[in-house]
Amino acid sequence: MTGDGTTGVAPAGQRDTTAMDLNQGTLVQGAPAVVHETAAIDRGQVPPPPAAAEPLAPRTVEQHLDEILSAVPQPDPIELAVLDAQGLLCAEEVVSQRALPAFDQAALDGYAARALDVEGASFEEPARLAVVGETVAGPSGPSSIGPGMAQKVSAGAMLPAGADVVVPAVWTDQGVVTVAVHAPVESGGYVRRAGDDVAPGTTAVQVGTPIGPAQISLLAAVGRDRVQVRPRPRVAVLSAGSELVDISTPPGPGQVVDVNSYALAAAARDAGAEAYRSGIVPSDRRRMSEVLESQLLRSDLVLVSGTFATEGDTVQEVLAELGQMHFSPVTMLPGPVQAFGRLGRDAVPVICVPGEPVAALVAFEVFVRPAIRLMLGKRQLFRRTVQAIAAEQLLSPLGYRQYLHGQVMRHPDGGYVVEPLGGGDEAMLARMARANCLIVVDEDVTEVAAGGLVTVIPLLLGG
């Protein structure tokens, strides 16, 4: 899992550059008022030392993401009732045993007849046919018509043998004994032929097709009430931190409410997972270990948020007892420390994200959502990005990929404009709640001028 060569001591030159430039990034706080203050974003992060320091092992966003995506297993397909399969990917080649429709039938209410007999018919010179019976939709025995005859039919009724058209009722005088037809119908007109929709032995729904209402329609039509799909991964969500209290407990001095087990469970569900909010990890070491082990047994992915120290804490120690867990700073803002490992008997993937709620949801977006989508079998792991015009200047430390919350909107002249949300003094949670996008400033960019282009990830909320 650490075989990508990114662990251990990074080259000194690289470290130095990063460190110096972050420092530079921090120092521009006093710049002119039009500059977007990145200080608020930086404030919550561990900045690298301003000079030489102990050998930390930072990795890039891409390296951490690659490790996660290359190690996440894909759960085995399961069979579900078609309505429960909604939103999932089909995991089998659904071959129809039936013809659809199963029999030649009237497409609308009218008169089953022979095209030859109504050729050239008009309102002035109608074709007159003898009405020899009536068939409605539903179970019925065989019937037939000969030349000069018609049979009254309702939409969905079996076509009598000998007929090759249905004359719409409104094109006739709607006679009971004889009928006057006011317009011709080409052979096959207003008839649904057996097998027109699906011939027996053909594939109705292919492997990998997302199952929506149209696919459910087709599955039901071929008689399938159950279907093999890629299941929703079961994701357990835990919060670690001795400062945490549950939402129903008024926090005392030094305590804060557990926010992340709610927010991350919501985000995991939004990404397509079956999320279980396990809540706050017990602080007692033995009970912590029990809780983590039981979540590993019942989950496809375990998500732990916490403010993990650079030196080990109890959670890190307990995780390490369960398998190899790789904690490292990632060169992103907000950061700081992220972790991934595969723990327990079944090598269940465990992703640790920061404890600060804004950083937790950004890390979810960057690392966890693609992993869940990969487990679902989705082809598109990442959200669509757009290039938008920055409404304000953006400054960002060199060597760090910065994610800023923003509001993106369409520009009247086409394209998009994005405004970063809040300066250094606006609240972070409130800002995140107002955002409709993440602005991404790449590692090698230190400044985006007002009016310059920047990459934006719209976060669809479906308002």
Place this chain on the structure above:
Amino acid sequence: MTGDGTTGVAPAGQRDTTAMDLNQGTLVQGAPAVVHETAAIDRGQVPPPPAAAEPLAPRTVEQHLDEILSAVPQPDPIELAVLDAQGLLCAEEVVSQRALPAFDQAALDGYAARALDVEGASFEEPARLAVVGETVAGPSGPSSIGPGMAQKVSAGAMLPAGADVVVPAVWTDQGVVTVAVHAPVESGGYVRRAGDDVAPGTTAVQVGTPIGPAQISLLAAVGRDRVQVRPRPRVAVLSAGSELVDISTPPGPGQVVDVNSYALAAAARDAGAEAYRSGIVPSDRRRMSEVLESQLLRSDLVLVSGTFATEGDTVQEVLAELGQMHFSPVTMLPGPVQAFGRLGRDAVPVICVPGEPVAALVAFEVFVRPAIRLMLGKRQLFRRTVQAIAAEQLLSPLGYRQYLHGQVMRHPDGGYVVEPLGGGDEAMLARMARANCLIVVDEDVTEVAAGGLVTVIPLLLGG
């Protein structure tokens, strides 16, 4: 409900034009091969008579939609657990009783100190401070520091009185008795101030805000585990038709499997409703009435699919006993007959859509989805449309709004290209399942040239 003046006999001139042009539209089947055959779409529809006929009362898509949207009630707000509120709109002004954070705290691991004491510090000339204690995140009593002192703190720990900065641990020698600080920190640096995020008495989440992970984060942070929301409307889905058998029953001659109760339940759920698949309406009149009445009692909206005759059938008669139900042809393709009414003691809205599965899902998209979104309180009732270049010529009858399934894709030079799916001989259900959009050809358009612009509604499947 019928007060919009669209019922009754339409002007003869209008009828004539429509009829003649639909006829014309049908006659172009023999046109060159590049022409997209609309015959397959037309074939399942009731065409108007080729000449004068009985006074039907057709209405436009807009008229039918207006009647539905003006009559659909908005369910009362309910209180839900925050995680169950996901995807719904907040129905209350959530005012925080708390400050967030509740206390001044360290934003990262380091040393709480006074900005004055570390002014001008550098790696070469560090500021040396006496370490007078340590505070970790979690419950703790009051502490304080004086000039020349520092306190070791972890991220989230309460800031001791007297301190106004946290020096990141990596900017120091991480000393235990005394600490050497290698860089200055401006006052307030790496400190989260009480109330920074949310001040007591301010609104955390506003009425009408869609509740996503970020809002759940904010709600949890202010201690709300329940919240008032606009509820998901309960939608009952029924299929009517004597030809229908349940999916588990092999259809005999003249019988077809009930597809629509599955497909429409899936579509209703996709639109945000809590959908209940009630299945096939019993054919016995008394039992039919009982089933419909019980669904009216437990639903916010009842959806019935069926091939409703222009003259009354049992379902129409039973519905008429429960209230005023307005059946009428709508000038759209696929059609033909649509209906709306408010039935039962509570005047529950009932929408009837065609029985043919493709027409049923198109009618859902056009009439039912906006109604469900209105009930959810959404501002955006309709899907976004885009203008796309038609890859083939499209022909459409004058006076009818035609909805064709298509595949829309991005054009390499920008914009979109759309290809209608299937000619006259391709299966309709299979075509619908392959589509990623609906092409809309307006009532007053009879031809869209290849290369011309046409309106497209992308149907997001999230593949």
